[in-house]
Structure formats: C-alpha cells, structure tokens
C-alpha cells in the first residue's frame with residue numbers, strides 16, 4: 001500500500017496528544033513555598049515565580065533542577081498506549097520548551113536530559129520507538145523563538161511590573177548566533193537522527209527577530225526532509241508575503257475553538273486544566289463531556305484537537321488526565337465513525353449540537369442537549385434519508401421529511417445518554 005503523505009495523515013487525524021514535560025515539571029508552579037503568579041503556566045516558572053515583585057529565577061538556580069530531574073516512572077510505552085487508547089493519532093511533545101532544555105541526547109547542546117540529569121535516558125528516542133510500535137506519529141514541539149538558556153536566545157523582560165513583557169532583549173546580530181548555533185542544528189538532529197517529520201513551532205506575536213529569511217530557512221529545512229510544520233512558526237503574525245502558503249497547517253492560539261468552518265488542515269491545542277506543564281495547584285480539570293464537545297466542534301469545522309497532558313516530574317501521568325483520556329477513548333471507540341474521516345457537513349448550523357459528514361454523504365448529528373421532548377430539526381437536506389439511527393445502540397430514530405427539513409424525534413430511552421450521535425444515511 002502506498003504510504004500516505006504526512007500532511008494527509010495529519011489532516012484526517014482529528015485527535016492528538018500534546019505533552020509539556022521538562023525541568024519545570026519539578027517545581028510544578030510552586031517556588032520556595034509560594035505559588036507562581038501571572039498566567040500560572042507552570043512551564044513559565046523561571047520568569048513568573050517572583051511575579052509581581054520582579055526578577056526571574058537565576059540561571060544557576062534554575063539549572064539546579066537538572067540535577068533533580070529523575071522521572072523514574074516515565075514509561076514511553078504507557079504514555080503512547082494512553083494516547084492510542086484515547087483515540088489519538090499523533091503525539092507532539094516539548095522536545096525543547098522556552099527554558100532551552102532538550103529532552104533528547106543532543107550533540108548540539110549539553111543542556112539536555114542525557115548529559116545533565118541523573119536519569120540519563122533519551123526520552124525522545126524512547127517515545128519514538130514506542131510510537132512506531134503503536135502506529136502513532138511522534139511530532140516535536142520546538143521553541144524556536146524563545147530560548148532562555150542560550151546566551152543569545154530571545155527571553156522575556158519585565159521592565160515595569162506589571163506591564164507586559166518585551167519578549168526579546170537581544171540584538172538581531174546576536175540572535176543570529178543562537179539561531180545558527182542551536183535552533184537550526186537541533187531541528188536538523190530531530191529530523192535526521194530521530195526521523196521526526198511533524199513540527200509544532202511556538203510564537204504568538206509579531207517579532208522582529210523572526211525575520212522572513214530565518215523563517216524560510218527553518219521552513220525549508222523541515223520541508224527538505226518531507227516534514228510539515230505549523231503557522232505559529234510566526235509567518236502569519238509577521239504578515240509576510242505568501243504567509244499561509246509557506247506553512248502546512250494552521251495552529252489556533254491556546255484554547256481557541258473556532259465557531260465556524262475553516263479550510264483544513266488546522267488544529268487547536270488545548271489544556272486539560274489551565275496550565276500546560278504540570279501545576280500542583282491547578283485543579284480546574286475540564287470534564288470529559290466538555291473535552292468531547294471541543295473535539296466534536298473542531299471536527300465539525302474541519303479541524304483537529306490536540307489535548308495536552310502535563311506529566312508529573314516522576315514521569316507519571318496525573319490521574320485526572322488518565323481518567324478523562326479513557327472516558328474520551330471509550331466514547332470514540334463506539335462513535336469514532338462520526339469523527340474520523342469526516343468533514344464539515346455544510347448544512348445550516350443547528351443550535352442543539354454539531355454536524356459532521358463522511359465521504360459518502362452520511363451525516364452525523366451530535367446531540368449536545370438532552371431533553372425528554374427533544375425534537376431535532378435539520379435544514380437543507382436534499383433527499384429523504386434511508387436510515388436514521390443512534391450510532392451507539394443502532395436504535396431507530398423516527399423522522400419526518402418536509403420541505404428539505406428533517407425532523408427527528410429522539411427515542412425516549414436515548415435521551416438520558418449524553419452526547420448521542422445520530423447517523424443519517426441516504
């Protein structure tokens with residue numbers, strides 16, 4: 001069988017796992033007994049531990065975390081199994097987040113898990129092997145713009161608290177040294193030594209450092225090996241010519257779920273709670289139905305959902321994430337047909353749920369509301385359906401077809417079940 005192109009696999013994937021894991025997983029949002037302030041993204045603790053009093057954690061103090069990093073419960077097989085079981089098709093992990101610390105045995109910089117920690121194991125290598133075993137694509141989040149370890153990487157600077165930070169205090173010439181000395185060679189390693197072909201670069205505002213020539217160099221590098229990459233490399237925000245032609249898929253800003261259709265391929269990356277990296281005081285876990293609604297909503301608009309986990313410093317996945325991943329997986333195990341290989345249904349929107357459509361024209365109506373008297377109306381239907389049933393139970397759904405309107409009456413037994421899918425075949 002001909003191997004599918006990476007972009008086609010990604011466009012159809014619909015559900016993926018994002019993982020934020022690194023030195024910041026150790027303090028987990030608490031520094032010297034005090035909860036980190038500002039946006040509570042635990043992976044930002046180096047710059048937010050002391051907010052609003054100013055002052056980052058010094059490099060020396062932050063780097064001491066490396067001597068403590070020993071995720072003995074890290075089990076690549078289990079991480080990938082959880083993703084697979086949840087119905088996810090790919091995993092994107094922070095190979096290097098803004099702190100500059102690499103989760104692989106980088107020859108470019110010793111600031112990495114193998115050279116600096118008692119753990120000494122190559123997390124990316126182990127994950128790649130497990131992903132290959134389970135048929136999951138491994139992708140790399142790589143912080144190309146901010147790098148707080150390299151002398152000349154961009155970093156935040158709070159001149160006047162609580163003003164927003166200037167995200168770079170380095171000159172263009174110096175930044176070029178970082179870019180050529182660390183960013184380009186590390187991305188090359190991930191491509192050539194680890195076989196990674198899916199890249200998620202991270203920027204979210206215009207930056208004079210992310211010049212057209214730098215971005216093109218990085219884009220060309222990834223493309224030269226047949227890899228694909230996302231819009232947050234910076235092109236869209238810099239309004240460069242040909243912006244969207246240069247990148248392979250769009251990434252929304254954090255937790256942004258569009259309410260109308262967008263041309264594929266695109267994805268939303270979202271948190272399980274508030275933080276990306278594990279935060280010990282973040283208990284606002286979204287429930288499984290909320291997560292499923294986000295997945296369904298993006299699928300109904302042609303997009304993927306990339307749900308993040310923030311493993312504990314010991315490498316285990318937090319219990320609330322495990323439970324929800326398995327619940328979402330259980331729903332997908334019986335309703336997956338309404339999500340995978342579907343697109344936007346191109347029908348008038350319905351206020352009671354979301355619609356997807358398979359390649360053969362079958363419509364899947366996802367019912368977000370439950371109400372004993374529920375009668376559901378779908379407009380713009382061109383022909384009389386042959387069969388209408390609840391996907392999970394195969395229970396028949398009564399319907400009337402009048403003036404291009406399909407009026408469905410939910411069977412009374414089914415209305416107690418949340419997130420039913422009605423399959424409408426023609």
Ligand code: FHN
Pocket residue numbers: 041043044202204254269276
């Ligand atoms: O600053 C990062 C943040 O830590 C996290 O990695 C998210 C994920 O989308 N990206 C940036 C903020 O948008």
